[in-house]
Amino acid sequence: MKDNIEVSRFLPLKTVLDYDVFNNGFNGWMVIMPNFCNDGFEQSPSILSKDQWPPCMLSTATFRYPGSNGSMSGQYSLKISTRPVCNPYCQIPAPGSLGHGIKRISFFRKDREFLQFETWFAYTAEQDVCDSEGELPGLHESSVRSFGFGFDIQEGGRRYFAGARYLNSVDGKLQKKWQIIWPTAKDDNEWAYGTDGDWCVKGVDPFWYGKRFPDGRHQAFIDVQDGGQDLCYNETDCKLNWQYFRLKINTKNREYLELQCQDKIMDLGHHPIYSVDPYDRIDGLLNPLAWVENDANRRSFLYLDSVVISQE
Amino acid sequence: MRLFNASHLEIKKYFSEDFQTNPYEAGWASECIFFIHVEDIKDVTSDPVLTARVQISHDGVHWCDEGTVSENFGTEGLHFLRVREFGNWLRLDVHVSGASFKLNIQIACKE
16 A cells, blocks of 8 residues: 555556665665776776766765755665766866766567656755855755756667756856757767767767857757756755656657656657667666766765656 | 665775765665775885774764774775764775875675
């Protein structure tokens, strides 16, 4: 009975592949690592160093003044977080300014068309210093640059990333809008900040790659039509509100269908999902993932209470 | 079944100065082991010294010594510190001198 009541706050498709309540443990969610598969377990040379991305934690969201926030389903949530470092928006992200969590599963049925990511989440910046300026000193809202949820997929011989991010702040200026992954760099070189021969090809790892521009544009994302939304970010960062996110895509036609946050539903207009040639040995890969990025030299925390991945 | 998890705090990075590990929330666990794997020691200028002390915090921002302190880990190989009754937040305060140490630091928690 209790399970039924909990599931009623999700809108899953017919087949639930994954129902993770982080009060029960990590459920296989973990940090993404560099591939330590060169001689001596060294990583391949790249302009991207993932080795400073902090590990996922089971968090009580414990701060100085309230004590523990707990989670929506119990006392623990999955925390994806950053280190207190940040580069300006248009520069290559500082090592550790981005945090990432991923789970690795695979496709289950051939006769599938839709795939959906749902989560109840919360976010805040670290309660380290009180800002002394601005309308709401101490709020820290502009310290979180962005966060997002989506998939790393390879099926039918094509590899693709599909996801949505909430672009919250660009160099301290609030943006508060939803965007979907859609790489617009002209080639692999531009995707890798002007680097030739980087292992990463255009379209892969869009949270990190792709040139960024001062007005918030990013070669990895495009704005969702009518995608502006004020999320719930309380007057102090020790008050967390759990909020609902849902992204529905079509894996048959490889296109975006629908995005929902809180009670706002955004039609994604069947926008295509960009795909690249397959990687060896990973067909059928289905990896739900989430990430968060700093917009200041302060840790950002993205908390996931629970996740449902479903298909139909 | 007991809950166990291991996470990295640093990977294959050279350190030649004192540092603190990134704060880690471990309130769910009653036992913790910090593994410090010294993969390489280079640029030796004097006796290589690496010592670590466990620190705890009520908010992840302010820290004090918990009391657990390592011996000198200034040799290649795997070393560890063990800690219990730490509340939620944990980190290591690491002192390094005499060389550059290539470290893997892992936090292993169990309930």
